[in-house]
Amino acid sequence: MGHGCLSKGSVKIQEMGFRATSLNSSNPGNNAELIRRKKSQLFLTDDSESTFVELSTPRTGRLIRWKRGEIIGEGAYAKVYQCMNIETGELLAVKHFQLTDDPTKIQKDFTLMKKEVSLLKQLDHPNIVQYYQTDLSPEMNSLDVVIEYVPGGTLRHLIQKYGILEDNVIKTFARQLLKGLAYLHENNVIHRDLKSANILISTNGKLKLTDFGSSRKFEHSDLELTKSLRGSPYWMAPEVVLRRGHSYSADIWSLGCVLIEMASGRPPWSNYSKDAREVLKLIATNEMLPDFPKCENQLKNIIKQCIQRDPMRRPSAKDLLKLSYFHEKNPESIPEHSHIHRDISIHIIEEQAEE
Numbered sequence: 001m002g003h004g005c006l007s008k009g010s011v012k013i014q015e016m017g018f019r020a021t022s023l024n025s026s027n028p029g030n031n032a033e034l035i036r037r038k039k040s041q042l043f044l045t046d047d048s049e050s051t052f053v054e055l056s057t058p059r060t061g062r063l064i065r066w067k068r069g070e071i072i073g074e075g076a077y078a079k080v081y082q083c084m085n086i087e088t089g090e091l092l093a094v095k096h097f098q099l100t101d102d103p104t105k106i107q108k109d110f111t112l113m114k115k116e117v118s119l120l121k122q123l124d125h126p127n128i129v130q131y132y133q134t135d136l137s138p139e140m141n142s143l144d145v146v147i148e149y150v151p152g153g154t155l156r157h158l159i160q161k162y163g164i165l166e167d168n169v170i171k172t173f174a175r176q177l178l179k180g181l182a183y184l185h186e187n188n189v190i191h192r193d194l195k196s197a198n199i200l201i202s203t204n205g206k207l208k209l210t211d212f213g214s215s216r217k218f219e220h221s222d223l224e225l226t227k228s229l230r231g232s233p234y235w236m237a238p239e240v241v242l243r244r245g246h247s248y249s250a251d252i253w254s255l256g257c258v259l260i261e262m263a264s265g266r267p268p269w270s271n272y273s274k275d276a277r278e279v280l281k282l283i284a285t286n287e288m289l290p291d292f293p294k295c296e297n298q299l300k301n302i303i304k305q306c307i308q309r310d311p312m313r314r315p316s317a318k319d320l321l322k323l324s325y326f327h328e329k330n331p332e333s334i335p336e337h338s339h340i341h342r343d344i345s346i347h348i349i350e351e352q353a354e355e
């Protein structure tokens with residue numbers, strides 16, 4: 001069952017005086033105690049803007065009591081389980097992170113998770129997986145992030161199972177993907193690991209972005225480009241591979257890669273090589289572009305705009321959404337004369353019935 005968040009008072013603040021250097025102690029028992037202290041210092045009294053405990057208060061203000069079910073996914077950093085809110089019966093998902101006991105990695109682990117949780121907590125959009133709460137285990141060796149359960153699985157799975165998607169399905173998925181991405185970018189968040197395995201599809205075709213573990217928030221004081229290499233090769237933008245620093249436009253390249261995947265049934269570059277290092281080399285090669293799929297012209301043009309090696313030339317998510325390709329057909333605005341078609345179809349059905 002979910003532990004509920006540790007309250008700030010449950011681990012004593014006096015531990016703040018602990019020094020990281022003392023972790024070199026040769027006594028293993030002593031070491032364990034020191035690691036525990038290090039963790040409590042990080043999780044409970046971290047002196048940045050908000051401590052982990054403050055961050056992990058439930059979004060709704062009311063602690064969810066939950067019970068863990070079966071495993072539904074596993075990524076690079078976490079195992080994901082289905083769980084049930086035992087008070088309401090609602091199904092949820094929980095992302096379970098095992099925290100390291102390696103003193104040199106605790107800080108990194110902590111920073112990674114704090115980043116993901118603090119970002120998730122701020123985000124509220126129909127195309128972004130909804131965050132509920134974070135529970136730190138009393139021993140501080142694991143962390144459970146409770147999120148919305150999206151029953152359909154990942155877009156990657158859907159494509160593997162059903163192959164190339166129909167034009168209309170690509171259009172509705174692409175539109176929702178762009179809406180989620182535009183929302184992220186408006187909130188100064190770069191996803192940085194956008195790929196079909198981090199896109200969830202619910203049973204009614206609603207799309208949700210997930211996995212903000214690699215995401216980065218651009219602060220006002222941080223308008224410089226970030227320089228880091230994370231993410232998955234097939235969907236990675238050239239400037240990310242080449243470590244030239246990247247920005248929101250790197251997500252637009254990855255979006256183009258997901259569009260290629262939906263229209264061709266496989267990730268870009270995968271027809272050239274299945275080896276990650278080879279793919280990285282291809283992406284890094286000047287002038288090199290992945291093959292564009294055979295699909296309707298408007299979609300092909302959009303892919304070409306996203307998959308440009310020069311990040312400055314790529315359109316923003318907001319601009320892409322303005323294209324007529326993404327305009328939603330409003331079911332309320334059926335043209336006046338549409339009853340004629342309806343009459344005709346009734347007529348045909350009647351004729352068939354008479355036969």
Ligand SMILES: Nc1ncnc2c1ncn2[C@@H]1O[C@H](COP(=O)(O)OP(=O)(O)O)[C@@H](O)[C@H]1O
Nearest residue numbers: 073074075076077078080093148149150197211
């Ligand atoms: N909210 C969710 N609902 C259903 N399945 C999920 C959910 N979140 C993640 N998953 C499954 O778990 C896998 C790993 O989750 P992800 O957040 O991408 O973790 P990681 O950071 O380890 O890559 C996903 O590919 C997906 O199959």
Ligand SMILES: [Mg+2]
Nearest residue numbers: 075197198211
């Ligand atoms: Mg993932």
